Amino acid sequence: MREMKGLMLKKEAEKTPGPMTDFLEFKRHLPKERVLLDLAIVAAAFVLLAPILKVQRVTDFMIFCIFVLSFDLLYGYMGRLSFGHMLFLGAGAYGGGLCIRYITKDPLLAILAGIVMAGLLAMLIGLIIVRTTGACFALINLAFNQVGFFLVLSVLRKITKGEDGLGVVPAGLGWLNLGSRPIMFGFVLFFLLLAFYVLRRVTTSPYGYLIRSIKEDETRVKFLGYNTFLYKWLTYVLAGCLAGLAGTLSALNYGYVNPNFMDTHRNVEVVFAALIGGAGNLYGSIIGGVVYMVISNYLAIYIPRWEMVLGIALLILVFRFRQGIWGYVRKKGAQRSISPEIGIEKG
């Protein structure tokens, strides 16, 4: 189905100057082998971190990175800021948790359940929301997040056990015993790399380029005949599914799920991470995720007024450091090399 869309896009596109002709130029300059190299770098980085910071912590980091990746798909690539992305994390966590509790203890099925739960939610909400931008988009997401929180806390208390939460203990699947920390680490790493790979393929495909064009100037893309609603909706669903994946993994990692997995106040964490790492970029998301996790896990203990510091840090990011770490690194790199920077400005 995607290939068909891709082909149709290609045919239309080669006629008119616009995002597609730009894209084909862009594609010509992308070296093909990069994906595998990137995956290797990411894997190596986390494997190296694990013994230094303790395996379980780093597993946590990786899960958060998946979440940031999903958020950045919406924010950095599509240009839509969501202040309610925790909804999908929570949906994934509860989806997986409920599956294990009531249906089967198979962790892989639990993950599927989590993704499906988050995905369905994203499909429904997406229909309402992708027409909006900016202020409305951010707040409607927040409102739905709040509703979701309320649902798992009180309304569905019979199933979700409300504030107490559910224990989530998966069964082992042969060698896949998630109780063992190194195996859990490997399990999560696998999904992180998978997510990275999928996003890499998506964002460097014609579809991904179209999404970025929509962020740049949606009217123009509409005039060229594309159904922007559909593409935005698809992206929203994909982001929701990925967040759901992160949620389920999180529940499996912690061994429980409770309403905190859907806490609206925690949305600022992922926003911060995306910004500090560098929006609109896969490496940026991962860097941002790790940086935030490191700060909140190690520094926050020593800083009494953590929320204030976070707020101030956000202000600094917005006013002085918008490109984030990765953006900064790229700028420095571009200043030295002569490689052509074709394509849409990131972030």
Place this chain on the structure above:
Amino acid sequence: MINTIIYGLTIGAILYFISIGLSLTFGTMKIVNFAHALVYTVGIYMVITFLPLLRGNFLVAALIGTAVVVPISYVIERFIIRRLYGESLDYAIIATYAVLLIGVDLIKWIWGVNPYPMSDPIGKYLSLGGLTIPVYRILIVVIAVLLFGALNFFFRKSIVGKIVVAALEDKDGVRCLGIKVDKYFSVVFILGSALAALGGILYAPITSIHPYMGFMVLLLSFSVVIVGGMGNLNGTFVSAFALGLVMSLTARYWSQAAETMVFIVMAIMLIIKPIEI
């Protein structure tokens, strides 16, 4: 039932106070000002601080609370919003959220997390056919209606009001007539913040006061603005009271679902009439 309706109208009145500023900021600058929740909270805490100093004089404390918010909102507008709202809408949202975070943390630091009790400043009750209704609640509704009238007058008759009404429709057109629209937007921003503070102050005696009270109210106000139409003050008036009634009626049968019901109404509204902004 009468009590439920009165309560709904009271909530509606408070929502109206708060939503005016939000609606105007939305309509004029196209951003969500999260810091709106902050000025709402600050006004209340100012009153808590000054009330004992003024030996319980609620009126003066309320005025002080509202007045203190003016310079705060000026600073927020001048140094954060004005720098961002031209092009970087998302950053403006993030920045105002950051301001809210910082502000709430400061409040927690100075006043602590524990809720403050505050009593009904009038304390009298009306007896109507067997029911006792607090005069204070009715007063709030009356003030809201008066405010509605005053705002209508302001926007219809004063030149500032007319400029804002025109700019809400065609900002560029107003600029091309030599009028520095942004300056007027600042005035409107401060006015909206002061009204939010006033709304909070009026609400304080009948609700629990804690540092996070702004967050919830903000979401509800946002729903009011969406349902009523951004920048549409008459619509905001109607939707505020309507949603207030929705809340109180829902609370009657299922107390925790009150706020959720408001969001559901908002979602329905958006499905029927999607906003392209």
Place this chain on the structure above:
Amino acid sequence: MLDNNAILEMKNLDVAYGHAKALHDVSLSLKQGETSFVIGRNGAGKTTLLKTIIGLLKPLKGSIIYEGRDISGLPPERISLGGIRYVAQEKKVFGNLTVRENIELAAYGLGEPMEQALDKVLGLYPKIKNFLKMKAGQLSGGQRQILLIGRALVGEPKLLLVDEPTEGLAAIVIEDVTAILSRMKGRVSAMIVEQNLTLVSRLADRIFIMKEGKVEREMAGRSAILDTRELEQYL
């Protein structure tokens, strides 16, 4: 350097929307008291040109010299106070205000006493007297256009920028608008974007033909009367 007769000069102007360039190295000069027209296909950059002069768009590069100063990059509030007026293509009036209030805003912003401004607009188009109390949103397309031109003439206008004044208007109304524009001729300089070649041939002192963000040709108005057919190819 500056032609003494020129009211506005554009030099090497580059304007872009995001990454898409709309004007490439545009240079032209408008003479004092002259009525010039800009014609060209949709997307040629005509509206962009006007919007850049009035300050709604910032050029990437180049300068706009008006009354001896470079006004490129200044905001519309200041440029309009300097005497340049812009009437947009969309014919947007302040619909929620009355016609009288529309003029009131213009008088307030452009620094003219209301009575004087009102007289000016009524003198231009006496029929407006009947509509003063009406909400501007209820006016027809033609009436709006006239209101917009009237608004633009409040204060001391020196250069009028009008974007497609006759677009979507009925023939009778076009006559009214043409009459008003010809009354302005000579008193106020004007740069008008138009597709209606009859109007062009009647009023133009000079014609700029734009294509894909550049000024392709410049023609003196007299010759346009004979060459309407030639002009058509550019639309």
